[in-house]
Amino acid sequence: MAPRKIIHLDLDAFFCAVEELRQPDLAGKPFAVGGQPNERGVVASCSYAARQSGVHSAMPMAQAVRVCPGLIIVSSQYSAYQHASERVMEILQDLTPRIEQISIDEAFLDVSDLPESHTDIARALQGRIASDLQLPCSLGLASNKLVAKIATDVGKANHRQASYPRAITYVAPGTEAEFLAPLAARMLWGVGPKTAERLAGLGAQTIGDIVALGQDTLVRQFGRPGGDLWRHAQGLDERPVESDHVLKSISQETTFERDRRDEKQLLEVLQELSEQVGYRLRQQQLVAGTVRIKLRWSDFSTFTRQMTLPTPTDQDGVLADCAFHLFYQLWQPGRAVRLLGVGASNLGSRVHQLSLWDTPVDKERKLLQAIDELRERYGKKVVQRGRGIKPQSSA
Numbered sequence: 001m002a003p004r005k006i007i008h009l010d011l012d013a014f015f016c017a018v019e020e021l022r023q024p025d026l027a028g029k030p031f032a033v034g035g036q037p038n039e040r041g042v043v044a045s046c047s048y049a050a051r052q053s054g055v056h057s058a059m060p061m062a063q064a065v066r067v068c069p070g071l072i073i074v075s076s077q078y079s080a081y082q083h084a085s086e087r088v089m090e091i092l093q094d095l096t097p098r099i100e101q102i103s104i105d106e107a108f109l110d111v112s113d114l115p116e117s118h119t120d121i122a123r124a125l126q127g128r129i130a131s132d133l134q135l136p137c138s139l140g141l142a143s144n145k146l147v148a149k150i151a152t153d154v155g156k157a158n159h160r161q162a163s164y165p166r167a168i169t170y171v172a173p174g175t176e177a178e179f180l181a182p183l184a185a186r187m188l189w190g191v192g193p194k195t196a197e198r199l200a201g202l203g204a205q206t207i208g209d210i211v212a213l214g215q216d217t218l219v220r221q222f223g224r225p226g227g228d229l230w231r232h233a234q235g236l237d238e239r240p241v242e243s244d245h246v247l248k249s250i251s252q253e254t255t256f257e258r259d260r261r262d263e264k265q266l267l268e269v270l271q272e273l274s275e276q277v278g279y280r281l282r283q284q285q286l287v288a289g290t291v292r293i294k295l296r297w298s299d300f301s302t303f304t305r306q307m308t309l310p311t312p313t314d315q316d317g318v319l320a321d322c323a324f325h326l327f328y329q330l331w332q333p334g335r336a337v338r339l340l341g342v343g344a345s346n347l348g349s350r351v352h353q354l355s356l357w358d359t360p361v362d363k364e365r366k367l368l369q370a371i372d373e374l375r376e377r378y379g380k381k382v383v384q385r386g387r388g389i390k391p392q393s394s395a
């Protein structure tokens with residue numbers, strides 16, 4: 001069997017990166033997100049400039065201010081981080097449904113099915129998260145989750161500058177054990193301070209030392225987990241990427257290279273975006289109860305409108321009709337548009353909704369299923385429904 005292509009993604013100093021977007025003058029400065037020192041606050045995230053002075057996350061804020069005088073303290077805005085995290089996960093969903101989110105800023109992806117090389121996929125993904133969301137991230141690439149996660153950690157640890165690491169660390173199949181051997185035992189995922197201490201007591205400082213202890217010794221010392229430890233220390237890990245992550249919304253948007261005023265063209269874009277959202281809903285076996293659109297005028301003012309459907313849907317036609325309806329609540333003829341987006345939220349599982357479908361929808365569903373199969377075979381761009389869109393003003 002060919003080795004798997006697993007990616008571990010970790011957003012760099014995530015809360016800080018989001019705060020920099022909210023307050024651009026923070027860029028490059030030593031700052032920490034977290035509670036106030038006089039309220040026994042701790043550092044939730046700190047900028048790389050602050051890290052250079054010795055600040056790290058989970059440090060009491062009072063101590064952080066001592067080691068880094070002039071540290072700017074920013075109180076955390078969790079909803080903003082949650083929102084940014086959802087946008088990142090949507091980008092990951094564009095790449096593959098095989099995603100396992102493990103925290104607000106970390107996820108595993110299994111990209112084994114994609115034809116591009118492991119590193120090309122990672123570079124493109126990092127580039128897209130940077131260009132669409134202006135967020136930096138580091139990636140670890142390996143044949144399994146364990147080594148991919150450690151690869152990310154190693155990439156970040158090797159970075160010692162005030163900038164974001166944006167590290168991509170690739171561990172070629174077959175070199176896992178070699179990659180892990182020189183690393184400190186506590187870098188092995190799952191080895192906490194206590195286990196590390198016990199391992200040190202057995203003379204194992206590095207991951208290679210753990211392997212050298214041998215399976216029997218490890219099982220005698222740690223019981224059954226000792227066997228896992230021995231396998232993991234050799235970079236062996238069969239655990240699948242578990243895509244049980246529940247999506248909160250699915251959206252697609254397009255920023256035009258040149259602002260657009262043509263009503264018919266804009267409707268065509270909405271149609272296309274609706275089809276992309278519908279495709280992703282069906283791929284995830286989801287239906288949406290709410291449809292929204294986003295419109296940004298050329299002066300960057302941005303508006304959204306949303307509507308709730310009487311029956312949740314995954315149908316391109318229904319999504320597009322809603323999008324058109326919402327578009328006309330915002331549209332000002334002749335005014336230049338910079339960005340259009342279509343989103344679906346209030347998501348539920350399709351399986352539970354089946355009783356709600358009536359026959360014409362079933363027919364539409366079969367057609368869409370056939371189109372989806374073609375899309376999967378020949379790529380997303382090739383199949384377009386020949387739906388005629390009539391601009392309202394000329395109708």
Ligand SMILES: [Mg+2]
Pocket residue numbers: 010011012013014105
């Ligand atoms: Mg992170």
